[in-house]
Amino acid sequence: MSRDMLEQASKYDHWAWLYNRTLGPRYGAYKIGPIERVVLPHVPTGGAILDLCCGTGQLAAALSERGFAVTGLDGSADMLRYARENAPSVTFIEGDACNFAFEKPFDAVLCTSASLNHMQSLKDLVAVFSSVSRALKPGGIFVFDVNHPAQMSRYWHGHPTEGEINTDFAWLITPHYDSAESLGAFTVDIYRRPDAHPVSMLDRLFTRLMRFRRIRLALLSHFSRLRPQWEHHSVVNQIWGHDLDTMSHALQESGFSTDLRSTQGGPVDDSHAAYFFCRKVTTSEIQAETTKETAL
Template structure:
């Protein structure tokens, strides 16, 4: 058994993400983000940064709609798939907590809850500051987050998996509502040189309250802050599972 460390876990996970989840997450998240980009007057030709872009499925769809897209992700393996899936996008290998780009983007997006992998509100504030610095004046930040009830169904059971001739995997997830920390472990069996090898990848996520996010965005300097539901409609009451946040520089 090989236990993967934090520096390489996303690389080992990349094949699964590309084959099973990337396109699905894109299909689920594209409609509300399409609508909100138009609502905030981010039109064709605009320069968009796809933060934590994964395997590039969202980047490709946005390019097909006439946007200029740059993707940023921490995983080199994820970006190898992204180059294949979105060959006309630009990609940057970097960490959302530490990237430093000049103010060149009309919008920064992070659609599928990737920022839940940021484990403290202090580090999330640093991500928001990096985004703020990368936006042009009046630029827009749109991102989705799983909130506290979004992990209520994580109960320790196997939630996904598949078996192939040379590859098998299963995902098991659980959530601690007191610590507000979720954990999902992906166990992979891969046939290498006629021998099966096992890899166990443990991923941690943190849930945040709507109030925490709004307060942190305001602290960084974002204005015109709004919260939308999973369909892109303005949230009249507090969302408790998944919310899309919007702020303008």
């Protein structure tokens, strides 16, 4: 695994326990519905699926429960430790999304939660696309979602967007994006109540107020002052914004046909993330296209 990929993976190690309790289950439950509608009709019954950048395994578990033969790959050892607990029937492998290979090909590869935004360059993306192409059967499906520059430029301005307060831990995510540099990050602030510090009435009040998003984010923005005795550390995860047309071209060069959509359905806009629905072009299709071009 490259040094950049190791660094990214180690940052997820630091908050794997939190991801497993919060965002992992939430994202898994949110994404399985669209995947059932858009992807799974193109996968044979009991087909082989690779969950690329699988995190703590909640989506892999849902796919396995539906009868698919699932393999999960991720660079974070701690994420995979939770994944193996969450989906014991799934095979999980620690590896680099830019460079992987399997003996048996897959019917589909999924990469969710904008994981490919962690790829620093077009070269890294091409390496991912090439590895996916090698891992797929001819005609196999590759689906992934990304946060794109127009969307991040509109919404990622250093304001807190997600967070939660519990009696023993709290967390806050703050994203920002520099369109001039095509570079952004999301900071995860993590708070944990020391074991020696008893749960107070105020802690319980904070938990009850959690359902009011505006109040919750306001409290979390000042949580270090409100709870100075709680342990606090931050994890900064860098991301890169990639031009969607450039990504489409790179996918086609890697042997995929592509269809680009908003994650909410319909054409891409600056209000939502985007997803690529790709299919590995078969040898006969390549030959047919070559013959057509020669005739012209």
